[in-house]
Amino acid sequence: MEENTEQQAAEEVVAETAEQAVEGEVVEEQVVAELSEEQQKIAELEQKLAAAQATIDGQKDSVIRAKAEVDNIRRRSAQEVDKAKKFALEKFAGELLVVVDNLERGLENIDKDDESNKAMIEGIELTLQSLLAALDKFGVNVVDPKDQPFNPELHQAMSMQPVEGVDANTVIAVMQKGYELNGRLLRPAMVMVSK
Incomplete structure (x- = not known):
């Protein structure tokens, strides 16, 4: 067991x-x-x-x-x-340039020797100065290149003339001033250039 x-x-x-x-x-x-x-x-x-x-x-x-x-x-x-x-003022300023040109032409063509025109000349000059000051205040600057080298970005050559004693491509006469608005060309200066 x-x-x-x-x-x-x-x-x-x-x-x-x-x-x-x-x-x-x-x-x-x-x-x-x-x-x-x-x-x-x-x-x-x-x-x-x-x-x-x-x-x-x-x-x-x-x-x-x-x-x-x-x-x-x-x-x-x-x-x-x-x-x-x-x-924004570009078109407006462009229209005012015509007024500036007319005032300048009026001053050039008026008889400055005549005593009766003195008050008118003074009024036109003051008007022109105040208009240019207003344009300058808003950034419109004159391009007046007399006796400077020709710059095709700022100037428009209307004619060329040989001039003794002046370097070639120098602005000898300004037919119409140019203007810039804040560094941008508003209107080129119309100039005569030496050959």
Whole structure:
């Protein structure tokens, strides 16, 4: 009987060990299954995180570009407003130049020796000076290039004459003064140039 009991005990141990081995495999399979499910979830979450990061990066780039565009528009608008302020008077000033020319011509052609014309001459000169001062106040400047080198950006050559003792391409006479408005040519000076 003792042999039987020992044999039974051994069989029970073997059976128990076999049972534990089977349970261990099942537990191991469950652990592996749980791990692979968790790894799949982790992989999915990592993919979603990478996609979210890519979206954020794209949106950051879009926001930076939009901000730069807004800054460019703001800068361009400020420049256009500044130009509009500077050159809004261009047509008006151009029309006033005709008045200046007529006043200057009137002064050139009036008989200055006649005493009766003195008051009129003085009135025309004062009117001309106040008109030129008003134009100067708003950025209209005279281009009077007498005895200066010819500059095609500011002068319009009406004729050329050979003159002794004067360098070639020098303005020898101004037929009509030119004017600039805030550095921009409003009307070129009409000049006679030496050959």
